[in-house]
Amino acid sequence: MTEQEILINNAKKGDAHSFAVLYESVYKEMYRVAYYSLGNPDDAADTVSEAVTDAFAGIKKLKEPAAFKGWIFKILSAKISRQKKAYVNKTADIDEIAEPADERASLLQEDQSVRELFFSLPKEDRLILSLDIFMGYKSEEIAEILKMPSGTIRSRKKRALERLKKELL
Amino acid sequence: MNDNELKDLIKKDAEDLKIPDRISPENIEAELNKKKVTSFAKYRKYVPVAAAILVVLMIPIVIANTKMGRSKNDMTGSADSAMMEEASTESAEADYGADFDSESVATGEREVFSGLFYHPKDEKEIEKYIKDLSKKRVSYETETAVEESKRESSADYVEEATAPEMNSADTATSGAGKGSDSEVHSETNTREKGIDEEDIIKTDGKYIYILKNDGRIKIVDIRSKEPVIASEIKSAEYQKSFGEEYGIYIEDDTLMVLYNFRDNNFNYKNNNTDTILWGEQNGKTGVAFFDIKDRTAPKLITTVTQTGSWQSFSRLKDGILYIFSQDRAGNLPYVCDDVMVPEDVYLSRGDEYYDGCFIITSVDIKNPKKVIDQKSIYACINDIYVSQNSIYLERSGYDGSEGEYTDLFKFEYENGYITPIETAAVPGSIDSSFSIDESSDGTLRVAVSTFGSKRSNYRRDNAVYTYDRNMNLLGELHDIASDEEIKSTRFIGDMLYLVTFRNTDPVFSIDLSDPSDPKLLGELKIPGFSDYLHPWSKDKLLGIGYTADEQTGQVTGLKLSMFDISDPANVKEEDVSEWKNDGTTYLPGMDNYKAILVDPEKNIIGFSIENNVYYYQRTGDDRFDDRQGYGIFSYEKDRFELHYVIGLDSAWSARGIFVGDNLYILDNDKLVKYDMSAGENADKAVAEINL
Secondary structure (H helix, E strand, O other): OOHHHHHHHHHHOOOHHHHHHHHHOOHHHHHHHHHHHHOOHHHHHHHHHHHHHHHHHHHHHOOOHHHHHHHHHHHHHHHHHHHHHHHHHHOOOHHHOOOOHHHHHOOOHHHHHHHHHHHOOOHHHHHHHHHHHHHOOOHHHHHHHHOOOHHHHHHHHHHHHHHHHHHHO | OOHHHHHHHHHHHHHOOOOOHHHOHHHHHHHHHHHHHHHHHHHHHHHHHOHHHHHOOOOOOOOOOOOOOHHHHEOOOOOOOHHHHHHHHHHHHHHHHHHOOHHHHOHHHHEEOOOOEEOOOOHHHHHHHHHHHOOOOOOHHHHHHHHHHHHHOOOOOOOOOOOOOOEOOOOOOOOOOOOOOOOOEOOOOOOOOOOEOOEOEEEOOOEEEEEOOOOOEEEEEOOOOOOEEEEEEOHHHOOOOOOEEEEEEEEOOEEEEEEEEEOOOOOHHHOOOOOOOOOOOOEEEEEEEEEOOOOOOOEEEEEEEEEOOOEEEEEEEOOEEEEEEEOOOOOOOEEOOEEOOHHHEEEEOOOOOOOOEEEEEEEEOOOOOEEEEEEEEEOOOOEEEEOOOEEEEEEEEEEOOOEEEEEEEEEEEEOOEEEEEEEEEEEOEOOOHHHEEEOOOOOEEEEEEOOOEOOOOOOOOEEEEEEOOOOOEEEEEEEEOOOOEEEEEEEEOOEEEEEEEOOEEEEEEEEOOOOOOOEEEEEEEEEOEEEEEEEEEOOEEEEEEEEEOOOOOOEEEEEEEEEEOOOHHHOEEEEEEEEEOOOEEEOHHHOOHHHOEEEOOOOEEEEEEEEEEOHHHHHOOOOOEEEEEEEEEEEEOOEEEEEEEEEOOOOOOOEEEEEOOEEEEEEOOEEEEEEOOOHHHHHOEEEEEEO
């Protein structure tokens, strides 16, 4: 058994430490995807934390230890999608929620503009691009995670990148 | 700037992100340990009952399947306001006293599925059960949902429209072809012969019915040379919750559309406010029934709704629609406006605290205002298999000492009535719908992979198990292709054909004529692998799949195989066709068998293909060529013939169907017609219609 398989087996038996070791290998990426999709550090942390709690409770259902990463990102993506629905329900637009000032101050001028531009994209596109950029997932894999046609993923991704490029020039 | 430079820029930007301390691995571990005490501890004591013993101890028990008190679920199409809802809930509660004799449900008779499940005494017990299941985790979403439901509870919501407005095209009835008998046409490729499944396209030979991505249904009249849109159904005509439609059925003059939605108008106080795990508060599955006697003016008959939107399945057999839905958010089991009666609900004694209710209902499509039967089991079901007489629910689980197993819950059904039979835990996991099958005499055969099981020493292994009608284990066969992965399976009569894969593709034939002694008959090793198997004729089995590099196992292209199975002990690959390409090949039909068109009588094989060649991987150029198409093949004189490939916008959701000699390709928002008898011009569109 690989180390990951052993950790997953232990986690399935309820060992939180093994699970935390698994989590350590993905949490930075999880946070980045959540932050870039939701555009707010608090919501991003909440979403990661909820996804992890769910993943731990449901890890018995994980069939393929090798699929751990994809599986936990599926859970995270579902959480992110729901977060966004919640915003819609609240009729507050995600783009209007300001980031804390210190978070911004630490950014370089160029990076700041990139991030702000990124946040100006439609919400779904941000999630799609985040999964591509931070996770390196291919369109087919993102399609599988988000339950969307891969053709749609490809065209949205292309469109979003074109838009960013145009704005940056 | 090219795409990759832009992505790098964003990536670099993200590196500076400060990650909040509260989600550091240390703090998360501490959080998880806290939660564990409250959630795991509660049900631990029941653990020893699970899995291991089940396989050997199968005591058939008599289940009191009372059919009392169904009147509550006659859907009278009420509920146009919160007030009505309130009233119907009250009357439902009042009925329980009359219906339900708590004494007759003394402990013994309350047990089902070998005592692993039991009937609650009353609705209160169901509520308490859900509360116990729930972790104390009132989420942001839940709070919003409460507020929202408060806000919206008085909103006008008409479940049954009196006269829905239909958009019918002026050109609808052209008169041409009127009265002519409908031609031979393709049917949705289903798991089990004679049992229909929902899909995004259906035809009856005269019309094509299409569920579009945007939820609209288009009825297309194909009786004349130019197809015309006869009418359109918008989802707002039967549901106002922005739900998601996922499939349709057609039977005679009835059209059914299935959808998931969040029932915001639902009487929230009856539901639990803690979420168990996933899914939506008040998430539901619905079916809208339309009378389409006049194809230009569909009329809504009624809608049937039930708790659960996490996962939904459906089957249509002999005019009765079976609707399956999984809830994981701790909602009470509702069918239409009523909480299900206790004798139809099975609560679990197991430790699966994250399992919500799984509901099965049956509806006579000639009389959809009345639900025939309904059952709810508290289990998280991954997949279902419906044979001619039985329904099997599959739940995957993991046991610390034994490893992976799959619980199967068997029900029998007849004319809509559903009776629980027994359960069994199969060691291993069931990878596809085609890996579980019931023979004509009622024997259940299951092919599993046992990757995470103790029995196989946590090695990848595959096995076949057989069970009798009461789910007693009959026979087993182990060590089939150790270290290889099951890619596809097909049961044909007493034989099982099983394809595994590592670097080459062995096709195994397994003889199940004596269920107590399954025998491995033969094995054929070939390069590549079939991801889908379809019986082509008595002696032939079609395999659709991929070519692969024998050294690395990497997929290199598309592959069709025709296996000669006239001698099951000596299976031969009669013909093979391969189309290699230098990018990635993906066949959406491999993940969704309904997207495959196979009809041996018509001699047609069709499916969509995506060949993606990412140039930038080789040249650094960010341009990529995206080739998607629908391939039409036939098998003549022991050889595959590729007739043509039709270019597509979206291979992912494309479908091909035929009516007579005409082929119709659904591609995103257009339906294109081809004439298969036109020889060289068969790949030229005859007509095209925007949907």
